[in-house]
Amino acid sequence: MADFTNDFWNYYVSILTLLSVIGCGVFLYFLSRHKIKPGASPDTTGHVWDGNLQEYNNPLPRWWMMLFYITIFFSIVYLLLYPGLGRSTGALGWSSTQQHVSELDKAAKEYGPIYAKYAAMSLEDITKDPAGLAIGQRLFLNNCAQCHGSDGRGAKGFPNLADQDWLWGSSPEAIKISVLEGRQGVMPPMGAALGSPEAIENVAHYVLSLSGSTHEAAKAAAGKPLFTACAACHGAEGKGNIAMGAPNLADKVWLVSGTAAGITNTINEGRNGVMPGWKEFLGEEKSHIVSAYVLSLSKQK
Numbered sequence: 001m002a003d004f005t006n007d008f009w010n011y012y013v014s015i016l017t018l019l020s021v022i023g024c025g026v027f028l029y030f031l032s033r034h035k036i037k038p039g040a041s042p043d044t045t046g047h048v049w050d051g052n053l054q055e056y057n058n059p060l061p062r063w064w065m066m067l068f069y070i071t072i073f074f075s076i077v078y079l080l081l082y083p084g085l086g087r088s089t090g091a092l093g094w095s096s097t098q099q100h101v102s103e104l105d106k107a108a109k110e111y112g113p114i115y116a117k118y119a120a121m122s123l124e125d126i127t128k129d130p131a132g133l134a135i136g137q138r139l140f141l142n143n144c145a146q147c148h149g150s151d152g153r154g155a156k157g158f159p160n161l162a163d164q165d166w167l168w169g170s171s172p173e174a175i176k177i178s179v180l181e182g183r184q185g186v187m188p189p190m191g192a193a194l195g196s197p198e199a200i201e202n203v204a205h206y207v208l209s210l211s212g213s214t215h216e217a218a219k220a221a222a223g224k225p226l227f228t229a230c231a232a233c234h235g236a237e238g239k240g241n242i243a244m245g246a247p248n249l250a251d252k253v254w255l256v257s258g259t260a261a262g263i264t265n266t267i268n269e270g271r272n273g274v275m276p277g278w279k280e281f282l283g284e285e286k287s288h289i290v291s292a293y294v295l296s297l298s299k300q301k
């Protein structure tokens, strides 16, 4: 324990601890010397309840007293063996850090070969390996489900990973980059560029028309020329661009919202979708297996 800012606290804690242990012993000793003389009227504490219910001041039974002596003995042995007295490291030299490190080592020895086996396989091959997918599913449930859902079907702003629609590309390589490095889909607020609220609403109806969703034709027609402001990212036909994670607006799959009001809101506010990178946290090998699991999700019918 090197956390004390100066020696004073080291002694302060050690002395207080020792005094309490010794104090308990002394207290017990005096209690056990207290005997009742045979035939004498019992000693009472003077407390009386319910008219005649008296509290006797009898010593504890011997077995009970012994239990207390054992705990004192235990605490002294413990303080000698383990860190507990101020800065003392204890005779065994145990530390929680070193226990953690040795558990990690043990896990690495036990599971390392399993991860190494999958690391050498391609994502497609792992999708055909039930044991590998089971590991991938557990990794997914522990690390990804809070955003993408336990079935990978996503939520508003968090993409569905179990469909054929990809923001950043469907190839195994693209999926693995998404997982390892993370992704950030940035759409700036476009309201000012379009000008009036009518113009924004018109563009929103044009976006709806791209996927054949319910829209007002006149507004969509008025919005069409304004879509040039969006084409740089979403493409001239609104089919999206995986290089910058711009969603395809011409299908009926919506990341955020597929209503005129929701689209108007996206145009006004902009969007910033952040997928954290997992290289640091999960490491290369686990990221590889969970990527394969994601790939398998989109392949199931």
Ligand code: HEC
Pocket: 157, 184, 185, 186, 187, 188, 190, 194, 203, 204, 207, 227, 229, 230, 231, 232, 233, 234, 244, 245, 246, 247, 249, 253, 254, 255, 256, 257, 258, 263, 266, 267, 271, 272, 273
């Ligand atoms: C700088 C590139 C860029 C421009 C310009 C841009 N967008 Fe986007 N847009 C994006 C990105 C990236 C996303 C995804 C945001 C995310 O990942 O959360 C997005 C998301 C959207 C969405 C949500 C799609 C869904 O599935 O819910 C809509 C709607 C949209 N944009 C419409 C527009 C319109 C209309 C314009 C033009 C007025 C426009 N965008 C201009 C990059 C752009």
Ligand code: HEC
Pocket: 139, 140, 143, 144, 145, 146, 147, 148, 157, 158, 159, 161, 165, 166, 167, 168, 169, 175, 178, 179, 183, 184, 185, 245, 272, 273, 274, 275, 276, 278, 290, 291, 294
């Ligand atoms: C904090 C929430 C969060 C967590 C946790 C998270 N993701 Fe994501 N993920 C996102 C968001 C948001 C996006 C979309 C980014 C964007 O808007 O472009 C995304 C995108 C993705 C994509 C790209 C999807 C596409 O359409 O191209 C993949 C693949 C993915 N995540 C897999 C995972 C995996 C595997 C895990 C667990 C190891 C994980 N995610 C954990 C939020 C999260």
